[in-house]
Amino acid sequence: MVCSKQIFGNDENTSLEAKEDLIFYFPQIGKVIESIEARSPSLKILKQNENEAFAKTQIAESLKGTKINLSIGSHSIHEDRPGQNYQQSFRTIGSIFLKKPLYHWGGLKAKSKIANLSEKYAKQESAIFKHSLISEIKSEYTDLVLLNFKLKLEKKVLSFSQENEAEVIKKQERGLKTKLDVNDAAIKRLTQAIIIAETERIFSQKKSLFQFETGFLEDLSYDISTPFLNFCKEHQFLEKNMPQFIASSTSSEIEKLKTLIKSENENIKVAESSLKPKLNLIGAVYQDQIDLPNNPDSVRRNNFLAGLEVTWAIWDSSLSKAEKSLAIAQKRKFEIQLEDKVRHLRVEIENLRSELKSLANQIKLSRQLLKSAHERQEISQINFDQNKISANELLLSKINLHKAEASLIEIVFKYLKAKYQFQLYSLKGNFKNNEVFK
Secondary structure, three states, X not given: OOOOOEEOOOHHHHHHHHHOOHHHHOOHHHHHHHHHHHHOHHHHHHXXXXXXXXXXXXXXXXXXXXXXXXXXXXXXXXXXXXXXXXXXXXXXXXXXXEEEEEEOOOHHHHHHHHHHHHHHHHXXXXXXXXXXXXXXXXXXXXXXXXXXXXXXXXXXXXXHHHHHHHHHHHHHHOOOOOHXXXXXXXXXXXXXXXXXXXXXXXXXXXXXXXXXXXXXXXXXXXXXXXXXXXXXXXOOOOOOOOOEEOOOOOXXXXXXXXXXXXXXXXXXXXXXXXXXXXXXXXXXXXXXXXXXXXXXXXXEEEEEEEEEEXXXXXXXXXXXHHHHHHHHHHHHHHXXXXXXXXXXHHHHHHHHHHHHHHHXXXXXXXXXXXXXXXXXXXXXXXXXXXXXXXXXXXXXXXXXXXXXXXXHHHHHHHHHHHXXXXXXXXXXXXXXXXXXXX
């Protein structure tokens, strides 16, 4: 079995890690994350799964514990005794019975361990899902931020199209442009308006879905700050904190399969103990009432009982044998699935490493593109000031600059999403001090 875990250098890289987290530049997303435990329906359901698993653990533990039963009965007795009239008397009889399992060949311990494994996994599942949800929230928030940035850009392009159409109409009135040129300009404007309407629809839809999944209905800002834009332009991605591998990466599917395999091992023990004699400690205090010899009166007795009880199920029509065979078959099935999941996880992690490297390289190229677009915009500004180009040409250079910025931001967001996914696979390592993951 080959596993892996992500590490990011030593303490000097801590600030780099902080800067590669959205909360560093978008603190409002931290408010959303802080509230998900109280607002997320999925997390609420998983919390109840934990409570359910805890209750099952208590049930399993109680099978090993001492049982005490108290019984009190009151009776009206009508006796027909030979040679005598009917005699009525009242009797109140009480008893206390105690039973404590002593030796069940590990069957009760196995049931308890199965319940403990289930409770442990329920807690683990909640922790993994919570971090997965946090990663998903960050990812969806980046989509909204990018859509908002592109929407503003598309509106600038629409403004350019409107100005261009107005200029073409003026030139057509002076005989410098044809009706066809005016129609082309109108088509470009209308096409751009349609793009904006569709972008607004997608943005509104994603925003509503984001609010539903997080339960956070307060207004959020989706604007890109100058510090984040500088981060995209200047941060050295993967220069000092390239993810490394050590044995211990995991996923929720892998942890579930591990739990199921351990549970089936315990089910085998339960099945093997079914047809073996069971030893219990018993004790009782009870009352009864007997007749005295040659006397119509009765006397009440107090009885004390203490000893050992052996119960032995001799034959169960091969039920325990079938249960053992079922547990062995399921265990092997889960082991095969685990081997496949581990191999698949390794491929995913290798692909993520390659993706991170590729995206880091794309960021460098996008920065070069942005630099060229910025230089072109500066040259266009100089030419405009010297009346060498029109205002529309200057505006077009500015739009191209914004498009280059949008392209860089989009690639940075892709990089951060890939990194969040990478971190999920090393979640077990991040919880090494948590009892749930021991």
